[in-house]
Amino acid sequence: MRHRYPVMLKTVFDNVRAAAEELRHLLEELLLKYSALDRDYSGLVATSGNHTYRKLNEGGVLLQGKLLKEYRRFNAIVRCLLREQPKAIIVTLRNAETVLERIIEQERTWCATTSEALKEASEALQSLIDLLSRLYDPSHGESSYIPDTNALFYNLKLESWKFAESPKFTLILLPTVLSELDRLKINHPNPGLRKKAETLIRQIKEYRRRGRLSEGVPILKDRIQLVAVATEPGKDSFLPWLDSSNSDDRILANTFEVMRSRPRSAVILVTRDINLQNKAEIALIPFVEPPEP
DSSP states (O other): OOOOSOSSOOOHHHHHHHHHHHHHHHHHHIIIIIOOEEEOOSOOOOTTOSEEEOOOOHHHHHHHHHHHHHHHHHHHHHHHHTTTOOHHHHHHHHHHHHHHHHHHTTOOBSOSSHHHHHHHHHHHHHHHHHHHHTOOOTTTTOEEEEEOHHHHHHOOOGGGOOBTTBSSEEEEEOHHHHHHHHHHHHHOSOHHHHHHHHHHHHHHHHHHTTSOTTTOEEEETTTEEEEEOOOOOOGGGSOTTOOTTSHHHHHHHHHHHHHHHOTTSEEEEEOOOHHHHHHHHHTTOOEEOOOOO
């Protein structure tokens, strides 16, 4: 039996909260197992604190490097999710970032013990989760599946699509995928693929007769809805490790934008591409493979 991820549908909020907990465990290991603080008795006045961290041993340095890498990836995702939020939320975000960065980098601190530093870091992580928990979600609780082009080619009959975890769901077509279908129906040297692209486009145009694709039209009443996204996100909204010139990365950026607008709904990428699956995993984007034809 083919393994599917996730078995229980998770939202981006669930995934970020789990990632925050993993960070907290790494912080706990670094601060309580490898770190130590000394009081500065030099008499110098320092606005950044009156305690300094001792130099880490080799194990501590390795763990610190891992923690910093994981935190920066986590922080990029949180920043992307909170983009365009009110100023007060951005100020809280930046304050939490400052606390976490100073503790991970083991900069001068007012904390007298590493346990106090861990408490401060844990509170900063929690403040980020609290900010995300207040994001508006107009489709709270719904399940949305976002197929890439190959997933659509694998099973052309969209009305037959089924996901065991979601008896009712929305299929979302991204502009990157629709543009690729248009190119393939004209330019691909393989007549079989050209025909598949033509079939899909004709099918999508037929669904358009049922209403506005941008708002959602039924494929199967009370079971499958189809939505087409009209625009791609700007380069400034991409996660830092994504390349806007790469079509797979644009699919991920589009998927993340959908997740950003539906933070407490299950948004799942549908792909058979192992490389795309790996990239999705890094961005905390759940994925499944398309249903069998």
